[in-house]
Amino acid sequence: MDKIFNDYFQWPVFIKLAAAVSVIAVIGGGLVYLFILLWRRKGYINDRKKARLLPEMRELIVKHVILAKGDVPLEAVTFPLDDFRKLGIRKADVRRFFVEELMEYRRNFSGRPRQLLTRLYTDLGLHHITEKNLTCKRTQGIISALNELISMGVPVNEDKVLPLLDHENRYVREGARCYFVKLSEDRPFFFLEKISTPLLYWEQIEMFRIITQRKDVEIPDFSRWISSEYHPSVISFCLKLAVYYQQFETGPAMMKLLDTENEKLRARLINALGKLMVEKAESRLVAMYCDQPWSCKQEILKALGRIGSGNSLVFLRDKFETEQEIPLVKHAAKSIVNHRALSENLLREMQAGAVGLKHTVLQHAANPLIKY
Amino acid sequence: MEESIWYYTIRFYEGAIFIYCITIFSLYAVLTILSARNIRKNIRLNSFRKREILVESPLTPGISVIAPAYNEAATIIDNVRSLLTLNYPRFEVIIVNDGSTDDTLKKLISEFRLTEIDFAYDSRLPSKPVKRFFKSTDKAYKKLLVIDKENGKSKADAVNAGINAAAFPYFLNTDVDCILDNDALLFLIQPFLDEEKRVIAAGAPLRIANSCEVDAGMLTRVRPPRALLPRFQEMEYVRSFIMGKMGWSAINAVPNVSGGLGLFDKEIAVQAGGYDSRSFAEDMDILVRMGKYMCETKEDYAIRYIPQTLCWTEAPHTLKVFTRQRVRWGRGLVQLFAVHRNVLFNPKYKKLGLVIFPYNFFFELLAPVVEIVGILLYIYFIVMGMVNWPFAIILLIFVYTYSILISSIAVLWDQYTFRHYKSWKEVLGMCSMAFFEPFLYHPLILFSSIKGYLNHLLGRKHKWGNMQRRGFKRQAA
Incomplete structure (x- = not known):
């Protein structure tokens, strides 16, 4: 070993460098394969865990939320919270699976089940961690928290979100704007000013x-x-x-x-x-x-063409006849056609007189099979 | 005296080669880091971005999917059906029948109940004459437009015709035999909507579909190719797309968007003159011209890559077809530098002139030449007994281990992101390619590139051969 080291220091610089890089490459290669092994293993375990937990989660959600009787007032509904907690939602990964499920159900349902899903989320206290994450240092954490609150329809103290409108990270700013639009009761359009x-x-x-x-806010002018x-x-x-x-x-x-x-x-x-x-x-x-x-x-x-008052038909005909660029000619023709009854006679007259490309453009514009 | 000049020349070349080698390897290392960061950023972004909102939104921009077809009668119906079922709210499918001599058009007409229409065709971009246009009378196929044109002997010519007829502001350039992910358009449009700069093109990785299972134009099971040659190509694609393109995308220096799958800003493509049907590297050529146009009009722009594999294509499975394809690519590269020589080191073209072109010049165009000269010199040294064998072996080990490391990292990034392959055996099969590639696959690439360069320099005529497709493995009913 000593001989190798002694020899190494005698070698020219580029050979020394090549040898050193080769050793790093061999070690790096080994690590790469180890990481592939670990990632695949982790992914496999995650998939298995998810496959085991999801049916249980879905069964509970469907039984207690989706199929819950509608005769009890929303405020009086109670959930078997212990059954949900037994799923292990205190663990970060299980919590993530569960919240993702809730968000998915919330996206797919409206009305009472949607409100109940939000209730379940808050009753389980899942929003506490999310709220805490709004002030964490990791931008990814803040973005996820905002996204979760928006998806679950859970408003928090607006003072916590307000500074995020000026956050240095654009995705955080975007999330904060979406939060205001979606959940702010009195100033959903406030972000436009900023x-x-x-x-x-x-x-x-x-x-x-x-x-x-959003159906619960007055749409401004x-x-x-x-x-x-x-x-x-x-x-x-x-x-x-x-x-x-x-x-x-x-x-x-x-x-x-x-x-x-x-x-x-x-x-x-x-x-x-x-x-x-x-x-x-x-x-x-x-x-x-x-x-x-x-x-x-x-x-x-x-x-x-959209206004279609008939006042511009002469102008449109002129543009149809004088414009050199085909897209403009096409739009002029389409707009004449869009005037429907008002342009029927004009169209007939134009079709009778048009030849070659202009005729093709008119046929194109009038053909219901061509939408654009 | 003469001997000493020769001695110093050789020593200089040795030193230069070593520096060249260290530079290229350092660049690979930088690309590895950049691609990792970019992939991670993209995955994080997708964790909270719901692309489904594009499906419901009336604001989603329209896309024209352009797919040229030449003698594709065997698979055209399945492939068009697959394109028509893409998950996107506003798109049209334009099939350009590029003068097929088989019954491609006949099959399209009868299957999709097509009728000939008058179409106001705007021939802004050059292409061979268009003969007829067809639309379907069946509302189910209202998104389909078929163009029948004279054969232009290149894909570029057919795509130009498609762009001329396209109605939407963006167009997707693909091949009719490519299998696209159902959400391909939803993924590809994202970079265009999500940047302050004007994004003029976006691409996504292509993978080899040779051993994948396909049902009615849809991919049902992803497998790495079983045959050696396509499998080497799969490894090359993973390295090039997952590591190379994603790394370049991180610094907005993407050299080209693959001809198999690329979404483009139509306005800029048209202003830049569209595809050049004389080019052998038309996908890189159009991007260079679009970039030049943006620099000349002083508009900030970006070209992006996303890491999701959205397109599977059948790779050449015979040496003959493979070398023909690579000779064409090699020739295309020389041609590109000849046509756009004013871009190289030109600060007017910003990153295009100072990063993309110099990199491609030194490490893509010159690499095969440097390598061939190096091999010849090595043989000369052996013959003359001038080789210091322990050092030579160290240098060979250096190149070999580093290339394995880079390929392995590419597989690692791929596994980290999507885990397309189901079994361990498949992953190991892919990894093993990294060990054999330098001996079996790389010499083929080298030979093809040099042949392509020579063909260009000697002005030899290029024979456009049609790749005979084997078709995909169908899923058992």
Whole structure:
């Protein structure tokens, strides 16, 4: 052994390095296979444990929550808590399985079973750990806690969640926003005032779902946030909500913003005006068409078709005949078709006169088999 | 004097090779760490992100799934059915019949009750002429659009035609014979919705389906390939996707999104000129052009990879088909550097010019050349009796053990994330490939790459062969 060491120090540097790396690689390789063994073993044990516990958990949940008689008032319902505790929910992994099950059931049920599931969760005191986790150092812990509270519909003291709206981690901020939207009684839209970084599209989808599912709050007039003082992503999000709730009164606020330099936002405003069928916006859209980039032109043509008042048919026909880009020609034709009865004669006349590509575009637009 | 120049040249080459080797191995080590962090981040993200909300949301963006088909009559019906049942709220499936000489189109027409329609086709991207368009009269297949075009002798040509007809802002480029995970679109769209930067492309790992069990176009049991050649490819895919691409994705320096499965921002792909049908590495070429376009328009962008395996494909199972494929890839790489030579070390192209291209130039393009020169030099040393055998053996052990370590870590990450293989035997079978790969598989890759380079330099004509598919093992009824 001494000889090897003595020789080693005599070797050139690169041979020394190669030998050292080889030894590390052999040891590392051994560790890698050990980890594969351990991970697979752990996964196997976990799967087995889950497979054993899940039927028991489901049986208890179904028996005492889902199939519980509906004649007892919600407040008077009691659960055999000891039976649930016997499952071993004090252990972290069992608790996780159990809470995941509760969340899954809660997602799939509405009404009384949904409320009972929340009751069971709080009666078992499972929310205490979750609440504690809101102030833990691990961001993953905070995110999981927020997610659990949202999924189980358990509100906590808002002062605990408020600082999280400004957390350095974006996923924590996102969770805190969702919490407010979902569980705050008096200020579910408070978060919109605090947004200074882009509200990502994923967040918008998530919050849109939560807001549209909430039936216990008064939906505000979204024109309040359709203003240049708010972040463009907030405006964009509120446009979607205004369209969903058919808030026709938001039209003027949208029109006020049409001069924005943000092209994407302008396109979204035009889109929303079309979807809300704001007839007052029609002349403005027609007037601004020529100076617009491609994306806004496309939205204007679509919006005019959605509004469908018949006032813009001449404009649409002109664009159909003069535009060079096929997508714009296609949208002009689609919008004419969307006018239905109002454009029947015009369409017949155009079809009689059109040849080649223009004829194909008209056929395309009128074909019910082609949706887009 | 002459002898001393030769001596110093050789010593210089030895030193340079060693530094080259240490650099590439260090880079692998860095990629290993980056990929681990990225995979972990993705798994954590998915633990609280419910992608199911995309299914219910009216805000979910639409995706056009584009799948070219050339003489796929044997499997086309199952494969199209599988694509039509993808779990996503807003998508269309565009099958581009690329001038098939068998009855692919006939089968599609009769099975899906297709009728010819007038379609306002916008030929923004170049492709061979499109002859006809078909839509189904059956509402169950309303998402299907079939394009019948002249054969363009490349997938790129067919995909361009598909993009021209696509209605949605994103398109998925796949092969009609690939088996996609049912949630593939839900997974792939996530990076596009979840970043401040504009994500222009996203990909996910591909795996080999040769020994998997398939039922009506759906995967029912994942197995590593039984045959040696596909199994080596599986190992290579695991290493390349799980470790390589995930590592590069962590620093937003993904070099390419596989042609078998990639979701792209249509607007940027069109602005960049779409696929180049003359390119032998069209998947890397389009990404380079999209990246160049973003840099030239000064827009921040990202290209992402996610670790979930979402696509299973049949790998070449004969040496002939395999080498033909790899020769084409090798040729494509040289061609790429020839076409986009202005990108290399160009700060205007940011990471593309300063990280992705230099890495690919030194460690992908030059690697086979360095290796071949090294082997020739080694033979020369042996013949001349100039080899210090103990040191030579140490160096060989160094390269061998390190390559095994890297491959093994790739398997480890794979096992940590998804545990696709059911039994221990299957995992061990995969691990064992790492030990034989340097002797059996790597020389094949080396030979094919060099052949591809020579073909390009000598301007030889490339023969496009159709890969004869064996089909998948069907699940017993």
